[in-house]
Amino acid sequence: MKNLRALAARVVFQVLEKGVSLSVALPEQQQRLTSGKDKALLAELCYGVMRHLPQLDKLVSDCMSKPLKGKQRIVHQLLLVGCYQLYFTRIPGHAAISETAEACRQLKFEGLVKVVNGVLRNLQRNQKPLPEDNETLAFNTPAWLIKRLKAAYPDSWQEMIAQSHQRPPMWLRNNQLSQTREQYLTLLDEQEIAATPGASNDAILLESPKDVGMLPGFADGVASVQDGAAQWAASLLAPEANELILDACAAPGGKSCHLLESQPSIDLVAVDFDAKRLERVQQNLDRLSLKAKLVHGDAAKIDSWWQGDKFDRILLDAPCSATGVIRRHPDIKWLRKQADIEELATLQSQILDHCWQWLKPGGTLLYATCSILPQENAEQIAAFLARTQDATLIPIAQQQNSDDIGWQITPGQDNMDGFYYARLVKG
Numbered sequence: 001m002k003n004l005r006a007l008a009a010r011v012v013f014q015v016l017e018k019g020v021s022l023s024v025a026l027p028e029q030q031q032r033l034t035s036g037k038d039k040a041l042l043a044e045l046c047y048g049v050m051r052h053l054p055q056l057d058k059l060v061s062d063c064m065s066k067p068l069k070g071k072q073r074i075v076h077q078l079l080l081v082g083c084y085q086l087y088f089t090r091i092p093g094h095a096a097i098s099e100t101a102e103a104c105r106q107l108k109f110e111g112l113v114k115v116v117n118g119v120l121r122n123l124q125r126n127q128k129p130l131p132e133d134n135e136t137l138a139f140n141t142p143a144w145l146i147k148r149l150k151a152a153y154p155d156s157w158q159e160m161i162a163q164s165h166q167r168p169p170m171w172l173r174n175n176q177l178s179q180t181r182e183q184y185l186t187l188l189d190e191q192e193i194a195a196t197p198g199a200s201n202d203a204i205l206l207e208s209p210k211d212v213g214m215l216p217g218f219a220d221g222v223a224s225v226q227d228g229a230a231q232w233a234a235s236l237l238a239p240e241a242n243e244l245i246l247d248a249c250a251a252p253g254g255k256s257c258h259l260l261e262s263q264p265s266i267d268l269v270a271v272d273f274d275a276k277r278l279e280r281v282q283q284n285l286d287r288l289s290l291k292a293k294l295v296h297g298d299a300a301k302i303d304s305w306w307q308g309d310k311f312d313r314i315l316l317d318a319p320c321s322a323t324g325v326i327r328r329h330p331d332i333k334w335l336r337k338q339a340d341i342e343e344l345a346t347l348q349s350q351i352l353d354h355c356w357q358w359l360k361p362g363g364t365l366l367y368a369t370c371s372i373l374p375q376e377n378a379e380q381i382a383a384f385l386a387r388t389q390d391a392t393l394i395p396i397a398q399q400q401n402s403d404d405i406g407w408q409i410t411p412g413q414d415n416m417d418g419f420y421y422a423r424l425v426k427g
Contacts, residue, residue: 002032005103008045009078015050015331017073022050022331036211048084049077050330051165052140056080056087058131063119068112075112078103082120093124140165144338145323152374156410160372163412164326170209171228171415173254174202175261175288178222187216198228198414199398200235202258205415221288226254229324229409229419230370233315234258236396236421237366241265243312247292248299248355249273253281255315260290268292269306271299300351302358310360318348320369320376324411324418345375352384356391359426364394367406367422377420378405390427 007029014025026046030039049056060079061067068076078100085096097120104116132138135146139161149157172195174181181202188195193214194207205228212218212225233255239245242265247256250270260268272278275296285292297305299316321341322332352367359365369376382405385391399407406422 003103003106004038004042005078005081005100006106007032007042008081009074009103009107011046012049012077012080013074016077016334019335021335022046022329045081045084047330048088049080052084053334054137054140055130056083058137059083059123059128060119063122074107075104075109075116079116079119083123086120086123097121097124142333145333148373160410166327166412168327169415170206171198171226172204172206173224173226173231173258174204175222176202177261177264184223191216200231203228203231224254224257227417228414229416230254231258232421233366233368234262236423237313237315237364239263239266239313244309246311246314248314248316249319251277251281253284255317256281256292257284257288257290260292269295271295271297273298300354302354310358312360312363314355314359314365316352316355316365317368318351320344320371321373322370324370324372327411328417341373341375345380348376348380356388361426363426365424367424369420370417371420372410372418377408381405381422392425392427394423394425396421396423
């Protein structure tokens with residue numbers, strides 16, 4: 001039996017010391033476990049540490065006479081896992097401590113078992129309150145991100161951070177080629193899975209997350225998992241029959257598939273810079289029995305891989321900070337840096353300018369990000385409109401104010417992730 005806490009420490013070490021994303025590091029360690037319950041607990045521990053990292057780090061560090069360095073850092077991450085169990089789970093304290101100490105042995109740090117025991121017993125005995133000495137600690141969010149959110153959302157930044165710490169709901173996308181949404185809701189009801197329709201055409205919100213294996217017909221492609229915010233892309237791009245469509249940063253392929261479900265006769269070209277993630281697009285297409293032309297290439301250099309016609313419509317789901325999906329990926333807070341925002345904004349504008357050249361006159365480009373930072377969203381589009389004479393912004397019916405530049409969805413709004421859309425038409 002693999003010690004679960006040792007696996008959790010490995011995941012946290014990979015993320016914080018090596019910069020590997022949680023969505024890559026966690027499944028690698030979950031594969032070592034057989035029971036679904038154990039896999040769920042491993043995820044709970046890793047996600048929990050990422051959500052509460054500054055507070056856990058302060059509690060642990062305050063109990064240490066000197067910090068652990070080099071190869072021993074993994075024991076520091078193990079202590080974070082132990083601390084999370086004591087403060088945030090119902091695991092009995094004695095079990096949390098003994099299992100975490102045993103994990104230290106499994107990680108081959110026999111000499112530090114006493115340290116692990118001592119620190120965790122100290123934490124259990126003193127039961128110090130969670131530290132809130134500064135904003136980073138109080139909000140478990142890096143100072144640079146708090147500063148940007150305050151500037152962008154002076155009245156609601158605290159609520160936005162609070163929403164980013166919630167556990168995300170599970171949304172499904174009904175495959176309209178298989179059945180109507182009402183028919184699928186009936187199927188769910190028959191399986192006693194509580195669900196309600198979302199605001200967009202195919203969206204279904206589950207009352208509580210479920211293993212996809214429990215969902216009727218999932219393996220046969222009758223539904224997909226996709227957040228409610230991401231599901232607006234297909235209806236906002238609104239492809240028409242037989243049009244040539246480009247999905248410019250397509251992986252993992254949810255929006256590509258939705259476009260094909262909503263208009264099966266389109267000729268869809270899906271491109272992505274990351275060959276590994278492009279494989280995911282193919283897997284999604286296969287499960288849903290859909291076809292698209294997949295290209296491993298750069299959306300900022302379309303001429304290097306495309307010799308065909310210009311596109312009728314382009315979906316540009318641009319590389320972004322992903323600050324709108326922190327509730328799904330809490331590691332984003334620690335993997336992203338202040339300097340990344342400038343670099344991403346520059347990359348976004350390059351891809352946007354280049355894709356525009358490949359759009360037919362009269363064509364529509366839908367710009368999308370899963371960010372909540374104006375620099376990547378409204379400010380990016382305002383700058384594009386200022387330098388692009390043949391571009392017109394078409395208001396989106398759902399946006400709060402028709403004068404806004406695009407539609408900013410904030411985390412938790414109608415249970416959706418944070419997301420941004422701007423619809424542009426070429427003159």
